[in-house]
Amino acid sequence: MNTNTEDRNQHCFACGPKNPIGLKLTFREENDTYVARFTPGPEHQSYDGVMHGGLVSTLLDEIMGGYLYSKGLYAVTAKLEVRFRAPTPIGRELKIQGRIVGQKRTMYEMAGEISLPDGTVTAEGKAILAIV
Numbered sequence: 001m002n003t004n005t006e007d008r009n010q011h012c013f014a015c016g017p018k019n020p021i022g023l024k025l026t027f028r029e030e031n032d033t034y035v036a037r038f039t040p041g042p043e044h045q046s047y048d049g050v051m052h053g054g055l056v057s058t059l060l061d062e063i064m065g066g067y068l069y070s071k072g073l074y075a076v077t078a079k080l081e082v083r084f085r086a087p088t089p090i091g092r093e094l095k096i097q098g099r100i101v102g103q104k105r106t107m108y109e110m111a112g113e114i115s116l117p118d119g120t121v122t123a124e125g126k127a128i129l130a131i132v
């Protein structure tokens with residue numbers, strides 16, 4: 001059995017490089033913000049041309065949880081709230097951003113956002129993550 005945490009997480013649906021059906025997100029940190037880019041394809045849609053809301057939520061969940069993970073904090077999502085401001089289109093590059101808003105003991109308050117190249121925000125997320 002593989003006991004290395006980094007290795008065991010290689011199948012994360014959103015970021016695991018070994019997940020054959022995963023989104024394979026990669027990240028970088030810019031000015032206390034975690035950033036990823038992703039272009040959804042037809043396999044990610046709900047209504048024609050529109051990204052599935054569950055997957056929009058996945059992007060937001062990942063950018064917020066992944067930011068803490070990148071800082072060595074192993075966190076699970078305790079609460080996730082998504083505001084779908086506009087349809088997230090298929091075939092356009094999305095910018096996904098996450099940041100830390102606050103912390104109380106082992107609970108982190110996080111915020112996330114998905115935007116289009118013209119700056120239009122399609123979805124906003126708020127989450128509580130629990131360090132485990």
Ligand SMILES: CCCCCCCCCCCCCCCC(=O)SCCNC(=O)CCNC(=O)[C@H](O)C(C)(C)COP(=O)(O)OP(=O)(O)OC[C@H]1O[C@@H](n2cnc3c(N)ncnc32)[C@H](O)[C@@H]1OP(=O)(O)O
Pocket residue numbers: 006009010012015016017061062064065066067069075076077078079107128130132
């Ligand atoms: C290239 C290499 C690849 C590497 C690859 C990396 C992969 C790595 C990816 C990382 C990125 C992952 C990003 C996705 C992250 C998930 O999707 S994780 C999966 C989804 N989440 C879960 O499964 C979590 C399930 N829930 C739990 O485990 C537990 O309920 C929790 C959240 C740990 C809390 O349990 P607990 O510690 O027993 O706490 P509990 O008794 O419920 O509450 C104690 C107190 O905590 C506070 N609290 C608890 N819940 C809440 C809440 N929701 N809101 C506010 N306060 C709360 C309250 O004060 C509460 O007191 P009361 O109000 O109840 O009196």
